[in-house]
Amino acid sequence: MRAGVCTYGHVNMWTGVLLITMGILDLSVGQQPYSQFQWLSRLRGRQRHAGWRAVDVDEAVDVDCPLECDCPSRFPTAMYCNGRNLRHVPHVPSHVKYVYLQRNQIAGIRDGVFDNATDLVWIVLAHNQLDSAGIGENVFGKLRHLGRLLLDHNQLTRVPPNLPKSLTDLRLGHNKISKVPPGSFEGMADLDTLQLRGNVVEDAGGAFKGLPSLTMLDMRENKLRKIPDDLPDTLQQLYLEFNDIESVPVGFLTANPKLQFVRLAHNQLTDKGLPSNVFNVSTLVELDLSFNKLEKIPVVSRNLENLYLHANKIKEFSLSSFCGPMDMIHFSRLRMLRLESNEISAKDIPAEAAYCLRRVAFIDV
16 A cells, blocks of 8 residues: 555656646747746846736847846847946947947956957947046957947046047046147047047147047036147037136137137136137137126127127127128128126117127127
């Protein structure tokens, strides 16, 4: 009897195992996409909001994707690692072209980390803890197709060395960079946008010489005492607000004939620091000289559309700053004129201003 019972129990046990095994196999056959991909998706945190829903085959996750990141099949060349509290750059698969690593705790990037992904086009590393000493000398050395490199909001004290020559958009704003030596951007023939905002640069020297495609330079919120030398003649937008600039060089806009937007607000400009007719250039569209120490309205081109002079020490309204001899053809194209927070009022504006400034929507005084 005991032997029979044991045998019967033994058979029941194996029958149970067989049934469980069959159940698993049946589940595997009936819900194959679920069994192959959903557990991996769950592990990687890719279903935080979707729960344990079935995953379609065409939504299958990339098996080469690092566990810390997302690589959605809808964007097969993108890797999303942003906001994961990462302290290092994870492995980047060779097929990835766009990698998003912003808002982490990454302090350094070792040489070779991008060597497997030589087709990278974008790298976003903004809002991390990157330190210049922690970036390898040849981190970006093999990235010959990289167009955008975002390193803003870090702890960098210098421009990283050996940056790719292919860059079109480089952002180094809100770091601790104090010097930009000549040659920092050497060979970057396609660089279009350069942002150095929010650093502690005192003098950029001739660092921007030899950038034949640069159209936008942003150096707001630094410690510049003068406008950088040797700016490319392709430049169209120049942002220099919140510096310590005291003067504008003679022939500044003549040497930069394509400049359309110049912003010099919140500096130390005085009338003495502005050469005669320095802003009387036909290509200029917008000029911001607000929050300086000017006592006179400088002479500007008739083609200028927006002029900001508020928060200076201007004592008189000089119509000749906008118009010479007037007729039906020769008048100012100015649309916006701000003069509030100066030492003049509406009564100081002569009646003839209605002819000269006929396109101005309103004048703030």
